[in-house]
Amino acid sequence: MTESAPATPHTWRPDRFMVIVAHPDDADFGPAATAARWIDEGSQGWLVCCTSGDAGADDWRTDPLELAALREREQRAAADVIGYAGVTFLHQPDGALANDLALREQLVRELRTFRPDAVLAVDPETLFHADGGVNHADHRAAGMAAVDAVYPAARNAMAFPWLARDGLEPWTVRRLYLCWSNHPTAWVDVTATLERKLAALRAHASQIREPESLEARIREWAREEGEPIGVEAAEALRVIVIEDDEDEGPTHAHEPQTEGAKGA
Numbered sequence: 001m002t003e004s005a006p007a008t009p010h011t012w013r014p015d016r017f018m019v020i021v022a023h024p025d026d027a028d029f030g031p032a033a034t035a036a037r038w039i040d041e042g043s044q045g046w047l048v049c050c051t052s053g054d055a056g057a058d059d060w061r062t063d064p065l066e067l068a069a070l071r072e073r074e075q076r077a078a079a080d081v082i083g084y085a086g087v088t089f090l091h092q093p094d095g096a097l098a099n100d101l102a103l104r105e106q107l108v109r110e111l112r113t114f115r116p117d118a119v120l121a122v123d124p125e126t127l128f129h130a131d132g133g134v135n136h137a138d139h140r141a142a143g144m145a146a147v148d149a150v151y152p153a154a155r156n157a158m159a160f161p162w163l164a165r166d167g168l169e170p171w172t173v174r175r176l177y178l179c180w181s182n183h184p185t186a187w188v189d190v191t192a193t194l195e196r197k198l199a200a201l202r203a204h205a206s207q208i209r210e211p212e213s214l215e216a217r218i219r220e221w222a223r224e225e226g227e228p229i230g231v232e233a234a235e236a237l238r239v240i241v242i243e244d245d246e247d248e249g250p251t252h253a254h255e256p257q258t259e260g261a262k263g264a
């Protein structure tokens with residue numbers, strides 16, 4: 001993080017964004033404070049969970065359908081804390097998520113329906129976390145599925161042509177924001193919304209054994225990620241610019257020039 005030009009707080013904000021993740025709670029461990037900040041500033045956000053987390057228990061006797069229903073309720077409560085306009089569950093199997101054409105079609109349907117300017121997802125290139133541990137296969141699959149749905153499928157009129165025939169016209173997503181990346185390029189100051197992220201995480205009661213230590217860990221991560229830009233708390237993201245700002249339509253005319261996320 002120190003070898004390139006000094007980082008500056010990231011200021012580009014999408015009017016509409018979609019968060020695409022594998023499990024209920026991923027979005028809240030991930031870019032929740034960025035989502036909350038953007039929503040506070042006027043963005044509309046939508047959350048898509050590919051699975052309902054039906055394998056997220058330690059006891060093999062757990063009923064997966066009951067667990068899925070519980071986790072959907074937890075995620076909807078957390079989404080209300082962040083302020084999403086809505087949540088979609090795609091009901092893919094937890095622990096067996098595959099970046100296949102069926103999932104891609106589901107995601108293209110979501111993208112063409114909500115029409116986001118930016119998509120937030122887990123960086124699919126993160127196999128191992130820089131600070132230790134393996135990035136869950138579902139996280140990688142959901143991240144890659146999000147990338148593949150954004151480009152080229154959502155914008156390609158010939159991809160899943162029955163969607164266009166149903167009125168879901170091709171849609172161009174301008175940017176990808178990837179969390180849990182080992183190669184962050186943008187730091188969003190979330191000093192004002194870190195508490196909302198923590199509150200959203202508390203809604204996932206079935207998944208959290210030690211709330212106090214989790215909270216301390218999240219605060220520490222946010223503090224570390226704030227260091228490069230000199231703020232109390234930040235979320236570090238890897239930004240992929242798909243459509244340059246020069247082509248911006250009127251919806252983004254008020255946005256200042258971005259601080260060099262592209263080409264980073």
Ligand SMILES: [Zn+2]
Pocket residue numbers: 022023025026136139
């Ligand atoms: Zn997960």
